[in-house]
Amino acid sequence: xxxxxxxxxxxxxxxxxxxxxxxxxxxxxxxxxxxxxxxxxxxxxxxxxxxxxxxxxxxxxxxxxxxxxxxxxxxxxxxxxxxxxxxxxxxxxxxxxxxxxxxxxxxxxxxxxxxxxxxxxxxxxxxxxxxxxxxxxxxxxxxxxxxxxxxxxxxxxxxxxxxxxxxxxxxxxxxxxxxxxxxxxxxxxxxxxxxxxxxxxxxxxxxxxxxxxxxxxxxxxxxxxxxxxxxxxxxxxxxxxxxxxxxxxxxxxxxxxxxxxxxxxxxxxxxxxxxxxxxxxxxxxxxxxxxxxxxxxxxxxxxxxxxxxxxxxxxxxxxxxxxxxxxxxxxxxxxxxxxxxxxxxxxx
Amino acid sequence: xxxxxxxxxxxxxxxxxxxxxxxxxxxxxxxxxxxxxxxxxxxxxxxxxxxxxxxxxxxxxxxxxxxxxxxxxxxxxxxxxxxxxxxxxxxxxxxxxxxxxxxxxxxxxxxxxxxxxxxxxxx
Numbered sequence: 114x115x116x117x118x119x120x121x122x123x124x125x126x127x128x129x130x131x132x133x134x135x136x137x138x139x140x141x142x143x144x145x146x147x148x149x150x151x152x153x154x155x156x157x158x159x160x161x162x163x164x165x166x167x168x169x170x171x172x173x174x175x176x177x178x179x180x181x182x183x184x185x186x187x188x189x190x191x192x193x194x195x196x197x198x199x200x201x202x203x204x205x206x207x208x209x210x211x212x213x214x215x216x217x218x219x220x221x222x223x224x225x226x227x228x229x230x231x232x233x234x235x236x237x238x239x240x241x242x243x244x245x246x247x248x249x250x251x252x253x254x255x256x257x258x259x260x261x262x263x264x265x266x267x268x269x270x271x272x273x274x275x276x277x278x279x280x281x282x283x284x285x286x287x288x289x290x291x292x293x294x295x296x297x298x299x300x301x302x303x304x305x306x307x308x309x310x311x312x313x314x315x316x317x318x319x320x321x322x323x324x325x326x327x328x329x330x331x332x333x334x335x336x337x338x339x340x341x342x343x344x345x346x347x348x349x350x351x352x353x354x355x356x357x358x359x360x361x362x363x364x365x366x367x368x369x370x371x372x373x374x375x376x377x378x379x380x381x382x383x384x385x386x387x388x389x390x391x392x393x394x395x396x397x398x399x400x401x402x403x404x405x406x407x408x409x410x411x412x413x414x415x416x417x418x419x420x421x422x423x424x425x426x427x428x429x430x431x432x433x434x435x436x437x438x439x440x441x442x443x444x445x446x447x448x449x450x451x452x453x454x455x456x457x458x459x460x461x
Numbered sequence: 462x463x464x465x466x467x468x469x470x471x472x473x474x475x476x477x478x479x480x481x482x483x484x485x486x487x488x489x490x491x492x493x494x495x496x497x498x499x500x501x502x503x504x505x506x507x508x509x510x511x512x513x514x515x516x517x518x519x520x521x522x523x524x525x526x527x528x529x530x531x532x533x534x535x536x537x538x539x540x541x542x543x544x545x546x547x548x549x550x551x552x553x554x555x556x557x558x559x560x561x562x563x564x565x566x567x568x569x570x571x572x573x574x575x576x577x578x579x580x581x582x583x584x
Contacts, residue, residue, distance in 0.1 A: 140494070140521070145495045146520045147520065148495075332520075388498065389497065389498050414520070
């Protein structure tokens with residue numbers, strides 16, 4: 114199995130390890146997933162997300178090329194700002210979702226999903242114009258510091274003042290550290306990109322602060338689910354279009370017509386009683402007829418009840434529509450709900 | 462007291478020679494992580510050997526709890542519904558009690574030493 118540059122740190126912290134996208138990753142540490150989730154919402158949690166892919170495209174025409182791979186426009190995106198988007202195939206299906214940072218007029222840095230790295234890189238390279246340069250930062254690490262104390266921790270531990278950096282903004286020092294004010298938790302926080310050799314010392318320094326605890330992938334999943342964020346391979350994949358996935362907001366207006374009008378939509382689902390519905394659970398209408406399937410589902414540590422996402426025909430997509438979800442053969446009462454389920458507290 | 466174990470990480474204690482008290486082992490609880498929901502059986506329900514009668518759910522996953530004996534549920538530990546940590550207790554961590562129809566079904570379950578070895582090889 115593959116490992117990240119912080120694998121020895123996870124083992125030393127006695128993490129419960131599990132395979133994710135071919136990597137041996139920490140699922141949770143001594144605190145346990147529920148307390149880790151609450152820690153991120155109340156203080157600052159440190160995640161190793163070095164299994165994700167970091168790539169860059171630069172050269173004259175890089176922006177146009179990126180706009181041919183995605184349904185987004187990067188023309189109005191300021192330099193040193195990031196934008197969430199998707200790679201789409203010719204059928205309109207989603208190849209991956211990714212964060213793109215504009216580091217120059219024709220210079221873009223991207224973070225892609227661990228499980229999609231090989232596929233994405235092959236896709237990008239097969240379409241890459243000869244004038245453009247493609248770089249895969251295979252020997253770089255990515256750490257995420259997430260939670261309301263993140264800015265203070267960055268200042269006190271690393272001496273980096275990020276108070277002027279807006280949401281989705283980039284701060285960097287030479288070619289040794291890139292800090293982006295974004296994340297996958299809905300909290301204020303940062304992703305720190307550093308050369309692999311620098312990662313262990315950075316990890317140890319941040320964890321030495323009492324406000325910081327290590328957080329595993331299990332809490333990362335429950336945190337993102339509360340925000341209604343998509344998890345690739347579950348909530349979106351090559352068979353879902355960005356319109357079906359309710360991602361029109363990432364698209365350029367003049368690109369929407371390129372995609373077939375959606376007949377189904379990704380919606381939030383809340384369970385009204387006890388019980389937990391997970392990925393794959395059938396969604397029924399009030400007549401008991403199956404109308405869809407949950408693409409993600411689990412317990413919300415913040416709300417103390419089960420939440421999920423799934424695809425339903427457009428006529429059932431309105432907030433407040435009564436449905437049920439089938440758990441071990443029993444339909445449990447549920448309702449289509451607005452996402453995010455929990456109010457995000459990212460910096461304005 | 463004589464405790465038996467299953468390969469699915471349930472423990473079984475016998476009371477009065479005819480009642481099987483069933484819970485899940487520390488190993489199973491550690492593997493699951495923090496629990497967030499328990500589905501308990503109904504009093505009087507009948508289960509065949511090998512059927513699942515309860516479900517324990519962690520944030521990440523749902524795990525079925527199986528009975529190694531055929532019988533009727535004669536007691537349910539409803540206190541677990543409000544305190545999942547109770548499962549860790551040796552005395553109060555049971556899930557349900559079954560009135561056994563055939564005590565011979567207990568043959569083949571592991572004793573404590575065998576279970577410990579089994580867990581070691583299971584990793």
